[in-house]
Amino acid sequence: MNSKKKHAWLTSNQMILVYIIAVFSLIVGIRQPAFWDFATVLNTMRAAIFTMCFALCEMIVIISGGIDVSFPAIGCVAMYVPMYIINRVAPIDNAWFAFGLAVLIGLAFGLLNGFLVAILNLPPLIATLATSSIASGGVVTILGTREFTVLPSSLQAIYNTNLITYTSPKTGFQYVLNVLVLVPIIVCLLIAWMLKYTMLGRGLYVIGGNKTAARVAGFNVKKLQFAAYVWSGVFVGVAAMIYNILMHSATTSALMGDEMITIAACVIGGVRITGGHGGVGGVVLSVILITLVQNNLNMLGIPTSWQRFVVGIVLLLGTIITSWQTKRSMKMSQA
Amino acid sequence: MKFNKVVSVLASAAMAASLLAVPAIAGETEASTEAGTEAEGDLIGAKGTEYKIAVVPKMTNIAWFQRMQDGVDEYNKETGSNVVYGGSAEGADQASYVEGLLAEDWDAICVVPFDSEALAPVLQKAKDQGIKVITHEAASMDASVRDVDVEAFQNADYGENFMKELGELTGGKGKYIQFVGALTSVSHNEWCDAAKALQEKEYPDMECLGRYETGDDTTSSYNQTKELLTANPDITAIEGSASTDVVGAAQAVEELGLAGKVAIVGTSMTSIAQQYVEDGTIASFSVWDPAEAGKAMICMAIAELDGTVDDSTMHLAAKGYETVENVNKDGVYYGNARVDVTKDNMNDYNF
Numbered sequence: 001m002n003s004k005k006k007h008a009w010l011t012s013n014q015m016i017l018v019y020i021i022a023v024f025s026l027i028v029g030i031r032q033p034a035f036w037d038f039a040t041v042l043n044t045m046r047a048a049i050f051t052m053c054f055a056l057c058e059m060i061v062i063i064s065g066g067i068d069v070s071f072p073a074i075g076c077v078a079m080y081v082p083m084y085i086i087n088r089v090a091p092i093d094n095a096w097f098a099f100g101l102a103v104l105i106g107l108a109f110g111l112l113n114g115f116l117v118a119i120l121n122l123p124p125l126i127a128t129l130a131t132s133s134i135a136s137g138g139v140v141t142i143l144g145t146r147e148f149t150v151l152p153s154s155l156q157a158i159y160n161t162n163l164i165t166y167t168s169p170k171t172g173f174q175y176v177l178n179v180l181v182l183v184p185i186i187v188c189l190l191i192a193w194m195l196k197y198t199m200l201g202r203g204l205y206v207i208g209g210n211k212t213a214a215r216v217a218g219f220n221v222k223k224l225q226f227a228a229y230v231w232s233g234v235f236v237g238v239a240a241m242i243y244n245i246l247m248h249s250a251t252t253s254a255l256m257g258d259e260m261i262t263i264a265a266c267v268i269g270g271v272r273i274t275g276g277h278g279g280v281g282g283v284v285l286s287v288i289l290i291t292l293v294q295n296n297l298n299m300l301g302i303p304t305s306w307q308r309f310v311v312g313i314v315l316l317l318g319t320i321i322t323s324w325q326t327k328r329s330m331k332m333s334q335a
Numbered sequence: 336m337k338f339n340k341v342v343s344v345l346a347s348a349a350m351a352a353s354l355l356a357v358p359a360i361a362g363e364t365e366a367s368t369e370a371g372t373e374a375e376g377d378l379i380g381a382k383g384t385e386y387k388i389a390v391v392p393k394m395t396n397i398a399w400f401q402r403m404q405d406g407v408d409e410y411n412k413e414t415g416s417n418v419v420y421g422g423s424a425e426g427a428d429q430a431s432y433v434e435g436l437l438a439e440d441w442d443a444i445c446v447v448p449f450d451s452e453a454l455a456p457v458l459q460k461a462k463d464q465g466i467k468v469i470t471h472e473a474a475s476m477d478a479s480v481r482d483v484d485v486e487a488f489q490n491a492d493y494g495e496n497f498m499k500e501l502g503e504l505t506g507g508k509g510k511y512i513q514f515v516g517a518l519t520s521v522s523h524n525e526w527c528d529a530a531k532a533l534q535e536k537e538y539p540d541m542e543c544l545g546r547y548e549t550g551d552d553t554t555s556s557y558n559q560t561k562e563l564l565t566a567n568p569d570i571t572a573i574e575g576s577a578s579t580d581v582v583g584a585a586q587a588v589e590e591l592g593l594a595g596k597v598a599i600v601g602t603s604m605t606s607i608a609q610q611y612v613e614d615g616t617i618a619s620f621s622v623w624d625p626a627e628a629g630k631a632m633i634c635m636a637i638a639e640l641d642g643t644v645d646d647s648t649m650h651l652a653a654k655g656y657e658t659v660e661n662v663n664k665d666g667v668y669y670g671n672a673r674v675d676v677t678k679d680n681m682n683d684y685n686f
Contacts, residue, residue, distance in 0.1 A: 174591055
């Protein structure tokens with residue numbers, strides 16, 4: 001019994017992701033010794049920030065049995081509007097204002113998504129697609145498409161605040177890790193706790209698994225659906241402001257198109273696309289894997305023309321393993 | 336981002352741009368500017384016009400084409416003309432906007448096509464009505480639906496200039512990398528091809544590490560620059576193509592503490608590259624001025640209406656277009672309108 005349990009753990013989805021990450025790192029490291037440097041850890045964490053934040057939005061919605069393709073558009077509005085106001089209307093040089101407004105905008109669109117899905121019972125894909133169009137179309141029509149690349153000094157101060165500054169002994173290059181990396185890390189912990197130990201978390205799994213059963217069991221399905229979409233909107237507002245600070249760029253299109261890789265990250269991380277299943281651990285590993293692959297193909301010496309192909313293969317492999325695991329665990333639970 | 340579309344359309348153009356480089360152009364242009372006081376009146380379009388001319392941009396709501404509007408306004412003010420600027424906000428309904436113009440009695444329509452295929456039949460209709468059609472950033476468009484096309488420069492010349500700058504900045508030594516918005520972008524690749532060819536000839540001690548795709552995404556050029564520098568600490572130069580390429584590269588170089596040690600050149604715009612030019616991480620970037628492109632189209636329209644179009648060389652009253660050449664004898668006239676933007680002239684090119 002015990003060894004069976006151990007075996008199950010060793011072949012769990014998360015452990016398989018760990019193996020893939022280890023093998024991939026080994027291959028890159030053999031081809032390119034420069035990979036074995038603390039800089040790689042810092043670069044990977046820095047590059048993973050955005051995907052991780054978006055995945056934290058998306059996974060909650062998927063667990064609740066929905067899907068959200070509107071978060072990139074919401075994020076763009078949430079960073080563009082505050083920067084537009086700061087640059088064009090009133091120079092409010094205050095980080096709380098920037099983040100606060102971004103969160104409010106995210107909240108508004110999150111409520112709209114919640115209304116469309118929970119109250120009007122629209123299919124989530126279509127509902128969030130509509131929200132996406134409304135958000136990005138609306139902002140372009142009303143405020144135009146500029147690009148703001150100079151941060152007000154309060155936000156620039158955050159950009160200048162680094163958690164770690166590391167100078168590589170081999171090259172003398174300086175690698176920094178911005179303090180904002182703490183945001184996804186802390187939120188990961190909070191979400192993991194919330195999903196595991198609170199009624200809210202258990203409720204999200206239950207409505208994602210079977211809405212009718214959840215209703216019968218006494219869960220407020222509408223409220224929980226609202227919670228999922230509002231969370232996604234609010235946190236993507238924060239994430240977008242982080243993007244603006246770290247990339248010095250607020251545009252109406254910067255994040256567009258990020259939804260697919262985010263959904264892929266969730267699925268590879270073991271979040272079942274049909275809802276009711278998945279956790280933070282798997283998603284973190286899958287985000288690390290995707291980031292490693294995206295950011296080390298040049299190191300591996302894979303020509304640019306092949307890179308998209310390779311990323312596609314990795315995504316496919318990851319998804320196959322996950323779905324194979326799902327079938328296996330279903331069989332095991334039946335047995 | 337839209338800018339990059341602009342760029343790719345422009346160059347999906349230059350089918351055979353590398354054929355006949357015109358080495359003397361730079362010198363000639365300077366000469367004609369210097370001789371300005373005398374010759375200015377001789378430049379086509381310098382005296383203004385009574386013709387009814389419309390300038391239709393690809394779209395109106397981006398900074399690039401607002402700059403073109405400024406150029407048209409300036410032309411009207413300086414010459415006392417009354418050229419009309421206007422178009423569709425988002426570009427998608429440009430064809431129906433132009434169709435709407437056909438009901439009025441225009442002498443010429445100058446247009447930067449958004450979607451050449453959708454626009455072609457409308458331009459054909461305009462020509463059938465006797466309206467002269469001038470295009471810009473559309474060298475590859477079906478030549479039968481327009482009278483003349485004006486381009487800012489030949490892609491090969493533009494690309495070679497980047498390598499000349501890199502050669503100077505690096506002393507002709509070290510590895511360099513090239514970024515393109517998309518591996519399928521004709522203009523970006525022509526710029527890089529020309530730069531690389533020049534490097535092999537003039538700077539044999541430099542080595543091209545490779546050409547990398549950024550998807551017009553600042554984040555991508557940022558991450559790739561960090562990755563490539565980590566793996567190849569001997570990189571001394573970076574050439575960008577999409578307007579965001581040099582911006583992402585500059586941020587990475589700056590964060591790695593390599594500002595001043597890695598030379599960065601490429602196409603960009605003041606609105607996005609400003610801070611890195613100010614602090615010197617980007618010594619200069621190149622661009623062409625849509626305001627002057629707008630004026631050049633107007634001048635070309637005047638020539639067309641006056642019947643003074645020369646089939647080899649013309650002299651227009653727009654900066655960078657004082658000498659335009661019909662290089663391939665296909666009605667596409669190339670100017671020499673590249674602008675190198677540095678700390679010192681950044682305020683003049685504030686778009």
